[in-house]
Amino acid sequence: MSQKASKVVVLSCSGIGKVYGAVARETTYELMDRVRPGVVVTTCLPLLVIDDPEALQLVAENPVITIDGCPKSCAHKSVEAHGIRVAKTYQAINFYKAHKDLKPGGIAELDEKGRKLAAVAADELAQVVDELAAGEEK
Amino acid sequence: MITLEVLKVGIVSCSGEAIPEGTLSRLACRKVLDELRPAETVTICLPLFIAGGPEEREFASKYPTITVDGCEKRCAQKSTEKLSGKPSKSLLIPEILEEHGIAKPTNLRNLRPEEKAAAQVVAEEIARAVDEVLGG
Numbered sequence: 097m098s099q100k101a102s103k104v105v106v107l108s109c110s111g112i113g114k115v116y117g118a119v120a121r122e123t124t125y126e127l128m129d130r131v132r133p134g135v136v137v138t139t140c141l142p143l144l145v146i147d148d149p150e151a152l153q154l155v156a157e158n159p160v161i162t163i164d165g166c167p168k169s170c171a172h173k174s175v176e177a178h179g180i181r182v183a184k185t186y187q188a189i190n191f192y193k194a195h196k197d198l199k200p201g202g203i204a205e206l207d208e209k210g211r212k213l214a215a216v217a218a219d220e221l222a223q224v225v226d227e228l229a230a231g232e233e234k
Numbered sequence: 235m236i237t238l239e240v241l242k243v244g245i246v247s248c249s250g251e252a253i254p255e256g257t258l259s260r261l262a263c264r265k266v267l268d269e270l271r272p273a274e275t276v277t278i279c280l281p282l283f284i285a286g287g288p289e290e291r292e293f294a295s296k297y298p299t300i301t302v303d304g305c306e307k308r309c310a311q312k313s314t315e316k317l318s319g320k321p322s323k324s325l326l327i328p329e330i331l332e333e334h335g336i337a338k339p340t341n342l343r344n345l346r347p348e349e350k351a352a353a354q355v356v357a358e359e360i361a362r363a364v365d366e367v368l369g370g
Binding site: 107109112113 | 248249250251252253260264265268277279282307310312313317343
């Protein structure tokens with residue numbers, strides 16, 4: 097993507113069965129609401145499963161970051177299934193591996209350490225978001 | 235030898251990261267899975283119908299399935315029908331809320347107490363649907 101992108105799409109794992117799915121989702125919300133509001137946007141991952149035209153347009157026209165909750169990598173694969181390249185891809189468990197003092201708990205709702213881990217991860221992804229928003233995809 | 239197989243119902247939830255009803259759906263489905271009908275229900279992450287293998291796509295043929303959707307786009311219902319099999323029941327969160335006179339949720343996360351109460355109401359409706367499927 098050579099021209100400057102105004103938005104960066106962050107797509108998280110849709111899982112409701114594992115804590116790292118919740119960490120992925122919370123990291124996305126942290127990016128959207130606190131770290132880079134107005135730049136980071138998201139959409140419902142299952143909209144890509146049903147070939148929703150608006151969702152497909154969003155991921156086709158903007159750089160995409162995926163954050164997955166398990167090795168099955170649904171977020172990443174759901175984008176690539178449409179022939180769209182993912183700019184950056186992450187596994188939420190690696191956020192924990194980098195911050196072992198923040199072991200997340202909870203699935204439907206994260207505990208305090210899980211929310212803290214997501215906040216820290218979102219802060220660390222800010223630079224990547226800025227580069228992609230500036231059209232500096234590597 | 236006689237084997238007794240306990241029949242379980244598969245719950246497929248809208249994940250709806252971008253809409254408050256998606257958050258409510260996830261919470262309600264987890265309540266059913268963890269608290270209301272833990273022995274009678276299983277779940278699958280909806281995008282696994284695409285990202286997973288044949289085992290995941292056989293989900294709706296292995297289990298009678300209830301889909302729970304957060305909006306009229308009905309991703310859970312359509313994905314299950316298209317990639318796995320016809321659901322036994324398809325529930326829609328806005329319809330359940332309207333039937334109970336409950337306002338739509340407005341938060342994607344950090345749900346307010348009244349929104350958590352709404353999730354409980356939805357969970358009880360899902361549990362009722364589970365009972366109907368198993369009893370039917």
